[in-house]
Amino acid sequence: MSNSQNVIPIIVSTAPPSRPPDDQEDALYEVRKKIYPRAVTGWFANWRWLLVFATQLVYYGTPWLTWNDRQAVLFDLTARKFYIFGLVFWPQDFIYLTVLLLICAFSLFLFTAVAGRLWCGYACPQTVYTEMFLWIERKIEGDRPKRIKLDQSPLSMGKFGKKGLKHGLWIALSLWTGFTLVAYFVPARELFSQALSFGVAPWETFWIFFYGFATYGNAGWMREQVCKYMCPYARFQGAMFDRDTLVITYDYTRGEPRGSRSKSTDYKAKGLGDCIDCDICVQVCPTGIDIRHGQQYECIGCAACIDGCNQVMDKMNYPRGLIRYSTLNALEKHADWREMIARVFRPRVLIYTGILWIIIIAAGVTLWNRVPVRADVIRDRTTLAREVSGGELENVYRLQVMNTQEHVQRFSVGVRGIDGLKVYGVQQPLEIGPAASKMFAIPLRIDMDAAPKGITRIEFDITAVGADGRPAPDVFSLHEKSSFYKP
Amino acid sequence: MLRLTISILWPSFIAAGIGLGIIFTLVDPMELVVLGEHVRASRSAIYSLGFFVLWAITAMAAAMSAFLLTGKHPGDKTLGGEGD
Numbered sequence: 001m002s003n004s005q006n007v008i009p010i011i012v013s014t015a016p017p018s019r020p021p022d023d024q025e026d027a028l029y030e031v032r033k034k035i036y037p038r039a040v041t042g043w044f045a046n047w048r049w050l051l052v053f054a055t056q057l058v059y060y061g062t063p064w065l066t067w068n069d070r071q072a073v074l075f076d077l078t079a080r081k082f083y084i085f086g087l088v089f090w091p092q093d094f095i096y097l098t099v100l101l102l103i104c105a106f107s108l109f110l111f112t113a114v115a116g117r118l119w120c121g122y123a124c125p126q127t128v129y130t131e132m133f134l135w136i137e138r139k140i141e142g143d144r145p146k147r148i149k150l151d152q153s154p155l156s157m158g159k160f161g162k163k164g165l166k167h168g169l170w171i172a173l174s175l176w177t178g179f180t181l182v183a184y185f186v187p188a189r190e191l192f193s194q195a196l197s198f199g200v201a202p203w204e205t206f207w208i209f210f211y212g213f214a215t216y217g218n219a220g221w222m223r224e225q226v227c228k229y230m231c232p233y234a235r236f237q238g239a240m241f242d243r244d245t246l247v248i249t250y251d252y253t254r255g256e257p258r259g260s261r262s263k264s265t266d267y268k269a270k271g272l273g274d275c276i277d278c279d280i281c282v283q284v285c286p287t288g289i290d291i292r293h294g295q296q297y298e299c300i301g302c303a304a305c306i307d308g309c310n311q312v313m314d315k316m317n318y319p320r321g322l323i324r325y326s327t328l329n330a331l332e333k334h335a336d337w338r339e340m341i342a343r344v345f346r347p348r349v350l351i352y353t354g355i356l357w358i359i360i361i362a363a364g365v366t367l368w369n370r371v372p373v374r375a376d377v378i379r380d381r382t383t384l385a386r387e388v389s390g391g392e393l394e395n396v397y398r399l400q401v402m403n404t405q406e407h408v409q410r411f412s413v414g415v416r417g418i419d420g421l422k423v424y425g426v427q428q429p430l431e432i433g434p435a436a437s438k439m440f441a442i443p444l445r446i447d448m449d450a451a452p453k454g455i456t457r458i459e460f461d462i463t464a465v466g467a468d469g470r471p472a473p474d475v476f477s478l479h480e481k482s483s484f485y486k487p
Numbered sequence: 488m489l490r491l492t493i494s495i496l497w498p499s500f501i502a503a504g505i506g507l508g509i510i511f512t513l514v515d516p517m518e519l520v521v522l523g524e525h526v527r528a529s530r531s532a533i534y535s536l537g538f539f540v541l542w543a544i545t546a547m548a549a550a551m552s553a554f555l556l557t558g559k560h561p562g563d564k565t566l567g568g569e570g571d
Contacts, residue, residue, distance in 0.1 A: 080530075091513070094512045201531070203531045204531070230494075232498075
């Protein structure tokens with residue numbers, strides 16, 4: 001061992017130790033300034049509204065769909081069964097939930113790599129509910145300038161009425177959102193009639209208000225702060241970005257030097273760029289940033305500034321796209337959209353796509369080949385091997401069967417492994433009801449002399465029985481290992 | 488203060504949700520034995536209470552982390568100070 005390993009280098013700092021300010025929170029967290037996003041119309045705003053309608057139609061509508069005389073999508077936690085249209089999932093199917101989450105995660109990675117924060121800008125519940133809450137706010141209080149004025153004005157009957165109405169509608173929408181969430185776990189129709197007669201069970205009531213309060217708080221009050229301070233995706237999405245990812249960009253070389261001017265001015269002669277410094281892009285921004293400062297982590301990619309700027313460009317008779325979706329590479333090289341599309345097929349995107357397809361295909365195949373019945377055999381340890389009349393030895397097994405289908409299943413139980421071993425006293429075929437789980441006691445008997453001493457491996461065969469009473473192994477045929485014991 | 492509260496309660500909320508999902512997928516609350524007694528409550532009550540117990544524990548962990556990171560410590564320049 002050399003001596004050098006024992007030497008710990010110590011660097012003496014000569015700088016005076018810095019003291020954090022007394023109230024650290026003041027230093028760490030800037031005070032939030034309320035943001036009054038201005039209404040915006042245009043191509044991207046329409047897309048966002050389309051997604052608001054699509055996602056909320058699914059969210060609010062799904063609990064009311066019926067399938068096989070029951071709620072089509074019901075996560076019945078109290079019965080520990082999940083119904084999703086024709087499928088019934090048991091806790092044993094946990095793997096499918098994991099796979100679903102994996103698919104969601106890789107889809108998100110893929111979308112992010114190609115087009116940045118598409119999820120944030122158009123489909124995230126935080127964006128969607130904020131959009132809905134803002135719409136209510138705008139209908140009651142007016143657009144940005146009116147809202148700012150209203151907030152600055154002293155409390156009056158008019159202001160009180162407007163604010164009261166706004167919050168009333170917000171709360172109503174929030175409670176309906178909370179109700180809908182709970183309706184995924186408790187049958188919606190029952191819950192609705194209970195709600196009408198104020199007879200909702202305490203925990204269900206609690207969760208309706210809990211989720212309602214979260215909606216009201218997040219979409220009404222917190223808004224962009226959720227994205228800035230609470231969202232983990234907002235923090236790590238940068239890892240999926242590269243120089244070919246579509247982001248919302250301000251064309252600096254075209255826009256600068258910015259400055260106000262009248263429409264008739266020959267601005268180029270005055271040395272001005274295309275940006276007229278109208279501040280619309282800042283006013284429409286739901287997170288209150290100025291896109292002209294370049295890429296910022298607060299930008300949720302909602303493209304409101306693109307819509308706003310394009311309208312201004314139209315009014316000025318300048319070409320659109322001073323603020324536009326572009327990539328850092330394209331912006332630098334002045335590449336057109338063809339080159340941008342060509343760069344979509346880069347290794348990162350191909351790898352994400354490949355992994356995603358592998359998971360989707362694997363999940364599809366396993367779901368397609370899913371056995372309609374699950375079985376589990378355990379030797380009953382409470383009744384050990386015993387000798388019964390006629391010189392026979394008996395072991396008793398507990399057969400747990402779960403039906404993942406919504407019709408009755410019939411099946412027979414047989415056993416292999418020892419010659420002469422047979423199922424005794426069980427009325428075959430056995431039957432299990434729709435989406436049920438049932439325990440059967442299966443005694444096995446064998447001639448005392450034919451039974452090998454000690455523990456012998458055996459295998460149960462659980463085979464479907466068709467309507468004609470004959471075995472139908474193509475429906476399902478399960479093999480469960482167990483052991484037979486002779487003392 | 489609000490942001491500090493949120494950054495403690497929110498990640499712990501997510502962690503508690505994941506924990507609850509895993510625990511009660513594997514364990515049927517009806518088979519729970521607490522201090523030698525079977526729990527006499529509905530599944531939804533156990534799920535809900537279980538969630539809050541988990542949330543309290545995860546929030547405690549998050550609060551301790553927050554305290555260790557922001558609490559004053561002589562010569563600490565890693566966080567809260569000007570260092571990165």
